[in-house]
Amino acid sequence: MSVRKGAPALLGAGTLCAALLLTGCGSPAAPPAPAPTSAPAGDARPHPGPPARPSAPAPVTRLPGIGPVTHSAVPDGTSQALVVTGASADSPRSTATLYSRDPATGWKAQAGPWPTHNALRGWTADHTAGDLRTPIGVFRLGDAGGRLPDPGALLPYDRDEQFAISGTGFAGEPLEGSFDHVIAIDYNRVPGRSPLDKERPLGAEKGGGVWIHVDHGGPTQACVTLEREDLRELLRALDPAREPVVVMGPATELAR
Template structure:
């Protein structure tokens, strides 16, 4: 029986998340479709058929962000690399921003950093920069299922889970055997362990539910199951990936009281 650590806030267990890609190198990649099983009375079991990096599009409008070369306090009301247009898409109550920046529209490697805003309104880098991977074909501001691109924008981060026990996350965390990723990736690398830890990106999904929830408010054609998960050494289908050690640190750092969001995309786009 799966172990569950459900934190405050309504969470409806719906469907499995990670989608399977048996062509192009991903042999049944299930990272955007996993969904933990709810404890008795916690959630109604639902069909688990979602797919990994094809999550739902319940975003906080697209954004722009970049990762600064040097750490330190930054004046103004935006994290380094985030342009004024992107800033308008970050909720006023947000004081924690995870910035994932790609060099170009078509790059599948990125840099990720976590920023927090202090009482004076200044943004400080509190973790990173970390190396990351994104989708095989890069980024897009019009994500579609199977396009092998990561959606560009600003999206909330509110739900987590994984195959392994909660490492100390403040976000609601669902431990479930359904967080599996068999097969190999685009470079022939094994995908095992990719979903040991995941954080759901609120793109085309229902916030407040397990990452395994398969509901897609914008429709299946818009993809879903876009997560931040453990890196397997190569590009993803649509998700962002970090090393296992970094994922544990990331999970412990995210604070729902700070209304965290992810700002992700190519530097030129999020810097506008």
């Protein structure tokens, strides 16, 4: 057989099979492995983001334990309040906590709680001289003083020997030293004067001279008492720029 020059040679059946066997035609050819792929730029598949931050708690707009009626008497400009909570309407024992108000977080405890005494017969919303009860309400705290030197008070402090006291209290305890440091509660008094000032705008029959003073270990006539070091801490903490007040009364009344 002659082969034309330039024409492809035709293989016989045997020759073709032999050629295929040499290249592995005796078993099916494995499919080609898929080429690795990479995610295109700007892959739209969702990716977990950073964990969501918890939302900030809402500011505490009311003093703890104080209800809307009582809180409505707290001046808008006040950002410091001493809350004195009586154990009951007739109890001479109570607890005091100093709170401060921050614009972002609201009211929070600044100092205390401290154990306190109040009047022998407890509390009243209509105080009169000699009733042996402490007035209930919200009153400003703006003036301080005492027999001993100023411990670092920010309030005006009147040091005077007239703050001396003697005698015994209702439980027979000595009263000496009770007025070493005092803070005047603005009940029936003229603000901006020494706690010793005796002018009574509501009349003498409504009592007066209601102070926060050093505890003597028993009930008072009408005042609220703190242990000596607790009172000194309070004197250093009260800031007249924050228009401090005392909110005081039995727990049931304060919660109204």
